[in-house]
Amino acid sequence: MKTEKTSAPAGTAVPGQAAPVDAPAAAAAAVTAVDPRLLVREQGFLGYWTELKRKVKAGDLGSIPVVVGLAIICIVFQSMNSAFLSAENINNITVTMVATGMMAVGIVFVLMLGEIDLSVGSVSGAAGAIVAVLSVNEGMAEWLALIVAILSGTVMGALHGWFFARLGAPAFAVTLAGLLFWLGFMLQILGDSGTINIDGDGVIGKLTTYYFADVAAAYGLATVVVGLFFVTSFVGNRRREAAGVPFRPMSDLVLRTVVLAVVSYAAAVMYNQYKGLPLAVVLFLVVLIGTDFLLRRTSYGRKIFALGGSVEASRRAGINVELVRISVFAIAGTFAAIGGLFWASKIAAANQGAGTGDLLMNVIAAAVIGGTSLFGGRGRTWNALLGVLVITAIQYGLALEGIATPVQYMITGGVLLATVVIDSVTRKTQRTAGRA
Amino acid sequence: MVHVSATPVLALRGVSKRFGAVQALTDVELEVHAGEVMALVGDNGAGKSTLVKTIAGVHPIDDGVIEWGGKSVSIHKPHDAQDLGIATVYQDLALCDNIDVVGNLFLGREIKKRGVLDEVEMERRSRELLSTLSIRIPSVRIPIASLSGGQRQTVAIARSMLGEPKLVILDEPTAALGVEQTAQVLDLVERLRERGHAVILISHNMEDVKAVADKVAVLRLGRNNGVFDVKSTSHEEIIAAITGATDNAVTRRAARTGAESAEAENVEVKK
Numbered sequence: 173m174k175t176e177k178t179s180a181p182a183g184t185a186v187p188g189q190a191a192p193v194d195a196p197a198a199a200a201a202a203v204t205a206v207d208p209r210l211l212v213r214e215q216g217f218l219g220y221w222t223e224l225k226r227k228v229k230a231g232d233l234g235s236i237p238v239v240v241g242l243a244i245i246c247i248v249f250q251s252m253n254s255a256f257l258s259a260e261n262i263n264n265i266t267v268t269m270v271a272t273g274m275m276a277v278g279i280v281f282v283l284m285l286g287e288i289d290l291s292v293g294s295v296s297g298a299a300g301a302i303v304a305v306l307s308v309n310e311g312m313a314e315w316l317a318l319i320v321a322i323l324s325g326t327v328m329g330a331l332h333g334w335f336f337a338r339l340g341a342p343a344f345a346v347t348l349a350g351l352l353f354w355l356g357f358m359l360q361i362l363g364d365s366g367t368i369n370i371d372g373d374g375v376i377g378k379l380t381t382y383y384f385a386d387v388a389a390a391y392g393l394a395t396v397v398v399g400l401f402f403v404t405s406f407v408g409n410r411r412r413e414a415a416g417v418p419f420r421p422m423s424d425l426v427l428r429t430v431v432l433a434v435v436s437y438a439a440a441v442m443y444n445q446y447k448g449l450p451l452a453v454v455l456f457l458v459v460l461i462g463t464d465f466l467l468r469r470t471s472y473g474r475k476i477f478a479l480g481g482s483v484e485a486s487r488r489a490g491i492n493v494e495l496v497r498i499s500v501f502a503i504a505g506t507f508a509a510i511g512g513l514f515w516a517s518k519i520a521a522a523n524q525g526a527g528t529g530d531l532l533m534n535v536i537a538a539a540v541i542g543g544t545s546l547f548g549g550r551g552r553t554w555n556a557l558l559g560v561l562v563i564t565a566i567q568y569g570l571a572l573e574g575i576a577t578p579v580q581y582m583i584t585g586g587v588l589l590a591t592v593v594i595d596s597v598t599r600k601t602q603r604t605a606g607r608a
Numbered sequence: 609m610v611h612v613s614a615t616p617v618l619a620l621r622g623v624s625k626r627f628g629a630v631q632a633l634t635d636v637e638l639e640v641h642a643g644e645v646m647a648l649v650g651d652n653g654a655g656k657s658t659l660v661k662t663i664a665g666v667h668p669i670d671d672g673v674i675e676w677g678g679k680s681v682s683i684h685k686p687h688d689a690q691d692l693g694i695a696t697v698y699q700d701l702a703l704c705d706n707i708d709v710v711g712n713l714f715l716g717r718e719i720k721k722r723g724v725l726d727e728v729e730m731e732r733r734s735r736e737l738l739s740t741l742s743i744r745i746p747s748v749r750i751p752i753a754s755l756s757g758g759q760r761q762t763v764a765i766a767r768s769m770l771g772e773p774k775l776v777i778l779d780e781p782t783a784a785l786g787v788e789q790t791a792q793v794l795d796l797v798e799r800l801r802e803r804g805h806a807v808i809l810i811s812h813n814m815e816d817v818k819a820v821a822d823k824v825a826v827l828r829l830g831r832n833n834g835v836f837d838v839k840s841t842s843h844e845e846i847i848a849a850i851t852g853a854t855d856n857a858v859t860r861r862a863a864r865t866g867a868e869s870a871e872a873e874n875v876e877v878k879k
Contacts, residue, residue, distance in 0.1 A: 408728070417731045418749075469725050471718040474707075478715055481704030488702040489716030490687065549706035 220427075235543055237594050238558045241587070245562060249569035256569055259445035267380055269564035270452040271296075271514035272531070276538040276556035277463055278329075278507030281500045283539055284467070284480045286548020287343040289504045291332060291350030292535055296512030297527020298358040299325045303376060303513060304368035304522035305361050314375040322509045328354060329505015333498035343501075351532070359524060367523040370516060379517035382451040390440035390449040397457075398433045405429070452514060456557075459507075463553040476500060480549030511535075530581060537588040538563050545595055562587065615678045616641050617774050617806040618663065618694075623672035625655075625662055632658045633830045635672070640775060645797060645807040647821035647838070649814075649850055655830040656810050660777050663808075664696040665689035677774075695768035699779040703764055705753040709745060710734045712752055713767050741766055741799055743792075758789020765796055775806045782816050794820050814843055828852055 228236070249256040275292050282289045299321040306317035332350050336343040362368065370376050384390065405425050412419035443449045467473035475496050478486040487493050515531075516522050540546060541562050542555025563584060570580050616639040625633040633655050640646045650656050661667045663674070665683040673680050676692050683689050689696070703712050710731050719726045719733070734748045743762045745755060752760060761781055768776055778797065782790040797820045800807050811817050817824055818838060826833040826849040834849045 411728045412731075415728045415732045417728060417735065470723065471720060471725060474711060474715070474718060474725065477707055477711070478704045481706040482702070484700070485702040485704050485715070488686070488698070490690070491716055549704070 235555070235558060237591070238542055238555075238562060241541075242558070242562055242565065245565050245569065249565070249572070252569075253572045256572060259442050261568060261572070262442055263446045263450065265561070265564050265568050267450045267452050268518065268568070269560045270380070270456045271511045271518060272534050272538055272564065273456055273511075273556055273560040274459065274514060275508050275511035275531075275535040276542070276560050277459060277553050278504035278511075279535050279539040280542075280544050280551050280553050280556050281463075281467075281476065281507075282343075282504045283544045283546060284476050284548060284551050285497065285500055286480050286546075287336070287497075287500075288536070289329075289332065289343065289347045289501065289508075290532060291328070291347040291354060292504060292508035292511070293527040293532035294351045294354035294358065295325050295328050295505050295508040295527070296515060296531070297522075298328070298354045298361075299509035299512035300516035300522040300526045301358040301362050301368075303516060304370055307374070307376070308368050308370065314371075318375060318513060321513060322506060325505040325507075325509020325512070326502050327505070329508070330498055330502035332505065333501025336501065337494040337497035355528065358527065362522060362524060367521055369521045372520045376513060376517050377520055378451065379455070379514055380450070380452045381517070383448040384451070384454075385448040387444045387448070390443045391437070393449060393454065393457075394433075394436035394440040398429060398436050401432055402429045452517075459510075460553055460557055467553060472496075472499075477549060530584070533588070534560075534563050534584065537584065537591070540595065541587060541591040545599065546592065547595075547599060616675070617677060619675040619678075620659075620663075621673040621675065623659075623662060623669050623674065625658055625667060625670050631830060633662070633669075635831065636827070637832055638825055640806045640808055642774065642806050643801055643804045644823065645801050645809055645821045647809045647811060647817040647824045648827065649811060649817060649824055649846065650827035650833075651850055653829075654827040654850075656827055657779065658830075659827065660696065660779055660808065660810060663689065663694060663775075664777060665694075690771065693771070693774035694777065695771060695773035695775070696777040697761075697764050697768050697779060697781060699783065703752045703760060703767075706751055708751050709748040709755075709763055712763060713737070713770060715767075717770065737766055737769065741769065741796060743796070756789065758785050758792055761785060761789065761793055762796055765793070765800075769800070773805065775808065776800055777808045777810075779810045780812065781809070782811065782813060790816065814846065817846075818843065826850055 246257060255261055275296055279289060279292060302324050303314075303317045303321040306312040306320060307314045312320075328350065332343070332346050335341045335346045359366075372381060402425070405420075405428070409419045409422075409425060440449070443453075467476060475486065475491045478489065478491060479493065479496055483493060486496075512527060515526055519526075538559035539551070539556055540559065542551075542557065542559030544551030544555045544559075566583055566587065567580060570583065618638070618640045620636055620638040623633055623636045623638075624631070636655070636659060638646070638648075638659070648656050648659065658667060662669045663683070665686040665688050668682075668684045674683055675681070681688075681692060683692070686696075704715065707715065710727070713734050714730050719729050721729070731748060738745065738748065741762070743759075743766055745759050745763065752763065755763065765776075765778065765781065781793050781797070785793060794816060797807060797809060801820075801822075809817070809821060821838050824836045824838055824841070824846055826836070826846065828850065829852075833852070836846060836849070
């Protein structure tokens, strides 16, 4: 939840500090309506600390576990092998994670409803097969094949959604059927050879192999991101101030901007040490910013949150429950297909193994590890980024050490279990703290 | 009492509703005027909830006429009722626990600016609305899950007020609330009346009915069993109408023996 500077509680109101001077009368009246029992964050950086402590006690951990986990992963693997935190390795990790990450973004949407989509792996494999068959076997232009493949994913997802929303079949069972069906579909269209190689220099190949080698690209992107963040927050804050509703203090805004700037420029410096800024990462960031905006700033996103909270309340509020459900599964299918294309790009082929194995589990684990609740109604698409970073970092770290796949599975499984336990426990704590 | 207009906001004429073999409502009549709180009472299974649901458009009526402002209207789905200006606050609060107060107040009718949620405007209006209704909650930006039962109920009622409805239906708003919270909700009901809304209040609690209602309509076994003026009717008379005490073994015996049965019968049965 957002923390805000609320004007001093009514009981202890200091004249001149109770409300911004230019606040309309209604806002001034509203200030007196503030419950004196409400804990108001103190100003300044000490306020952050006490606020944080209170949040943790109330079970509102947010991204803390995953950030701590990521730090531990970095320290452990770095101590084992100094190549782990090299620019090359980090660059590779962030490019590889995009395929799984894109799919995890779609899964976040489904998890927000408190549902599950088990078909994303197969859908991604099918999308990769479709693009390979169309562009290589049928000679279709690559960009066109790409669009057809993505739209196929949308249709597959919408179909699952239709069976779930319209006919009331459990999403778990419908998407399990989808998992099998689309796997068979992929094997069928791949034909006897089972593998179709994709031109590494084509549009699809470029998805994961293109780097903006010019150092200005990474720095430019970092500057644009930080600048946009500051300007939008600043303008939003001014509007809140003008409307007489609580707003963040300037120090808060500056602190956030500085943190973002440090992370952005560190990433830019790192990318510029090896090959440059990867196209895949830029596309992933665009998707994350876009979906975050969709979820938190549009009425469509609000409907998804509402459905995750209470289906009955949503229905009574006039939300078209069926339509939202179908569209959410369509979104999951779309991002599964996009992930499948990145996967095909990464291995420069569509093969029988695509979308199988541990991919599905990694996708769901990424969304959950990032902090999306399995119980619905809580999550952000940025969670997909954090979660997929953790999973891919573990895979790369273990691979650097030459540790075999079986151990990788066990460790990823352990991480997922830990995350689900944290989710369940924080949910319990939140219930008792009244913040479920 | 506040000024009561001549034409009722809502009038039900001979409304009937069947569910399979069950005749849930039979020829029910009801009139509600602007600035009037009409309590709807009756035992469990008397048809209160069904009646409310027919008005709210959840269950379309089988027979009879619903008049809105004097004109006959047909209400087939919840949306029809909302469009007319009927807001319903259900017993099981229709709020989303994970969304904050502002989000819940505006759920399904968000204010947008160029396609984007206008959180600032929604927050400003929420504060305005809550302060005009004198609702005190810790913050409009905390999730509903953090609020007490009474606070949730007041938020649910406030939510119904956003569309400026002509008629507000409250389904047992004080059930499961503490003393203080009940008082808050009753205050809110009075404020709705002062602002000229017509209110239908379903309640099992006679204290609440006596406290805020202007009239009491009693349902018994899906039929009208009298409409009483709260001020001039005793508690016992209403209870008698609810339980059908005017028609039981005791009164029947009293009538047979020719004793003073008039006392118990002294109830205005049907109009």
